[in-house]
Amino acid sequence: MQHKTSLKWREGMSFETVINGHTIVLDADEKVGGNDAGPRPKPLILSALSGCTAMDVMSILNKMKVELSDLRIDVEANQTDEHPKYYDKVNLVYTFVGKNLPEDKLKRAVELSQNNYCGVSKMVRSFAEVTYEIKIQEQ
């Protein structure tokens, strides 16, 4: 068991979680008795997915000597209606910003991450249909 996180109650529906030594507050929505002192737990999965593939892509593009001015990843997920509510569809939009960016290399980096490297993507694909789009912003 190599990965560990801990969670501790603060008050109401609010909890503190420690991940790799960094503390994050999680809280419920005001509609269900929380105070919105931090994010809801479930969408952390979407940020885990975008963070995982972003680090892969950045690392692969570094090796390919492709220089970016910026990288953004927006993730949207569809949550099912019945309890337990889970994500059945997830879409990622990668926006690459830079000068004369080589589209083929950007696509290749995303494919390598999605198919070979990103463990979070592998996990998410076991419960959701994962799709992605690539956008390029010339700077």
Added chain:
Amino acid sequence: MQHKTSLKWREGMSFETVINGHTIVLDADEKVGGNDAGPRPKPLILSALSGCTAMDVMSILNKMKVELSDLRIDVEANQTDEHPKYYDKVNLVYTFVGKNLPEDKLKRAVELSQNNYCGVSKMVRSFAEVTYEIKIQEQ
């Protein structure tokens, strides 16, 4: 698509993600070119799991009129060796702290969360074997 998160590059391997309006920094380990400015992306899944079930359990125990002094949840996961590296085993340890806590109600609250309510648990169970333990600390 009801749930959304965004992610934006900061520098190096570090990214800012916005979840329900709250910003969290993610960063890689120093060993792989990061600066540890925030947690790694993958273990966010473990915190999502503990946060989700913690909010369920707290809400169920409130309805059962069970008062806790504290609740902690420690999560451990085994990561596979081959790329893409994912979690194949996850264990949660629930530690309930309080006076004369009714063990049957604590167990029932955890079972209801794990089996019926916690969407993150449902998702994690589709790629990992999920086990849990319940500890009671008399105060």
